[in-house]
Amino acid sequence: MNILLIGSGGREHALALKLHESNNDNNIYCNPGNPGTTQVAKNVDFDIKNKKTLVNFCRDNKINLVVVGPEQPLADGIADILRQNNINCFGPSKYASQLESSKSFAKEFMDEFNIPTAEYKTFEAIDMSDCGRYIDKSDMPIVIKADGLAGGKGVYITDNKEEAKNIVEDFFEGKFGEASKKIVIEQFLDGVEASIFAICDGEDFVLLPASQDYKRAKDGDLGLNTGGMGSFSPTPYVDDNIIKKVITKIVEQVLKGMKSRKNTFVGCLFVGIMIVDDEPLVIEFNVRFGDPETQSVLSLIEGDVANLFYSAARGAIEKNSIKIKRDKFACTVILASEGYPENFNKGFEIKGLQNNSTLKDKFIFHAGTKQENNKIVNNGGRVLGITALASSLKEAKENAYSLAEGIYFENKYYRTDIADSAIK
Numbered sequence: 001m002n003i004l005l006i007g008s009g010g011r012e013h014a015l016a017l018k019l020h021e022s023n024n025d026n027n028i029y030c031n032p033g034n035p036g037t038t039q040v041a042k043n044v045d046f047d048i049k050n051k052k053t054l055v056n057f058c059r060d061n062k063i064n065l066v067v068v069g070p071e072q073p074l075a076d077g078i079a080d081i082l083r084q085n086n087i088n089c090f091g092p093s094k095y096a097s098q099l100e101s102s103k104s105f106a107k108e109f110m111d112e113f114n115i116p117t118a119e120y121k122t123f124e125a126i127d128m129s130d131c132g133r134y135i136d137k138s139d140m141p142i143v144i145k146a147d148g149l150a151g152g153k154g155v156y157i158t159d160n161k162e163e164a165k166n167i168v169e170d171f172f173e174g175k176f177g178e179a180s181k182k183i184v185i186e187q188f189l190d191g192v193e194a195s196i197f198a199i200c201d202g203e204d205f206v207l208l209p210a211s212q213d214y215k216r217a218k219d220g221d222l223g224l225n226t227g228g229m230g231s232f233s234p235t236p237y238v239d240d241n242i243i244k245k246v247i248t249k250i251v252e253q254v255l256k257g258m259k260s261r262k263n264t265f266v267g268c269l270f271v272g273i274m275i276v277d278d279e280p281l282v283i284e285f286n287v288r289f290g291d292p293e294t295q296s297v298l299s300l301i302e303g304d305v306a307n308l309f310y311s312a313a314r315g316a317i318e319k320n321s322i323k324i325k326r327d328k329f330a331c332t333v334i335l336a337s338e339g340y341p342e343n344f345n346k347g348f349e350i351k352g353l354q355n356n357s358t359l360k361d362k363f364i365f366h367a368g369t370k371q372e373n374n375k376i377v378n379n380g381g382r383v384l385g386i387t388a389l390a391s392s393l394k395e396a397k398e399n400a401y402s403l404a405e406g407i408y409f410e411n412k413y414y415r416t417d418i419a420d421s422a423i424k
């Protein structure tokens with residue numbers, strides 16, 4: 001199969017590896033990819049926003065399947081363009097992608113299809129005084145969310161009403177540009193978080209093992225919110241009872257709802273839940289794989305992932321394409337640049353890297369790296385994802401950290417407590 005994978009992060013390196021392992025004859029192109037994806041794919045770099053270039057690339061290279069990693073191209077409608085040109089795409093339409101690209105769309109959708117979520121109200125920039133009154137009447141803490149895509153940074157939680165009003169003003173004044181001209185104010189949910197991926201063909205789906213990510217920069221969930229500092233899977237907090245509820249109350253309702261709106265959901269539905277009193281409540285939907293959950297979750301999957309995505313993209317998912325390693329646990333530690341998510345220096349040489357083909361049950365996934373002459377240097381906040389697979393979560397954690405410790409670059413920084421919340 002000829003596959004075009006869109007994206008450049010650790011998630012895409014993990015996806016590229018699985019698409020390659022599906023069948024060594026698969027020919028994978030990654031746009032733009034990173035130095036890690038070159039181990040299993042050919043990196044290409046053309047403007048995916050240019051419809052003609054995109055379609056011509058797919059035709060010229062006989063692409064059988066396009067897999068879209070990040071949310072922005074989906075929100076921009078890449079899946080619609082591909083489907084209009086009879087090119088198979090694993091990723092939802094622009095309309096269905098609003099589950100992620102507009103929090104107010106997602107909330108209204110959940111209301112209509114009775115999907116459990118926190119109480120909320122939507123406000124627009126003209127509603128400042130209404131919004132102030134609403135905050136005055138609300139119980140604290142509350143959660144303030146920019147409506148649009150804000151790279152995971154558009155959510156604030158506060159227990160101070162004055163601070164809440166200041167945050168709202170900043171949002172309305174364009175802290176996140178157009179994305180925060182509309183906001184959702186939501187009831188705070190106190191519980192345990194988990195991420196669950198459903199691979200969907202529009203009507204049917206396969207659930208992958210539940211995972212948890214660590215969003216804060218520092219140990220003990222302190223510090224600023226980041227794109228994710230580590231993950232593990234499966235999480236013991238998601239038992240069969242929770243899975244049953246996620247299936248019937250959430251995933252099946254999304255698929256039914258999107259079908260009734262003539263926009264079947266094809267792709268990876270990422271259900272972000274908070275478990276409160278044994279009930280899963282949706283805190284967010286994403287319409288693609290999560291990063292760094294994917295690095296852990298995919299390492300628990302064996303079989304033909306490429307065929308799973310291909311069959312889903314064609315509307316008839318072949319669930320038996322893959323098997324889940326039910327007796328294994330995976331842990332991923334992110335090696336970041338000191339200072340991330342704020343200012344950090346780039347260009348330091350990374351030493352101790354290995355090709356994944358030389359490792360067993362361990363993986364080094366590239367994210368913010370760059371090839372400079374004959375060296376690999378850090379080129380982003382999240383530099384590498386180190387994943388290990390083992391028979392217990394404790395062992396997976398130990399193996400991931402021991403591999404992480406053998407990799408060196410000048411401003412290397414990582415959390416030391418990934419997976420502890422589930423080991424203790």
Ligand code: AMP
Pocket residue numbers: 118143145152155157186187188189190193215272274283284
């Ligand atoms: P989101 O981008 O919507 O996932 O929000 C980012 C993070 O904020 C989540 O991972 C949660 O940790 C937290 N969060 C979001 N919504 C809520 C909520 N209603 N109650 C408590 N925490 C929340």
Ligand code: GLY
Pocket residue numbers: 152213227228286289290291292293
């Ligand atoms: N790990 C959360 C996300 O990918 O949005």
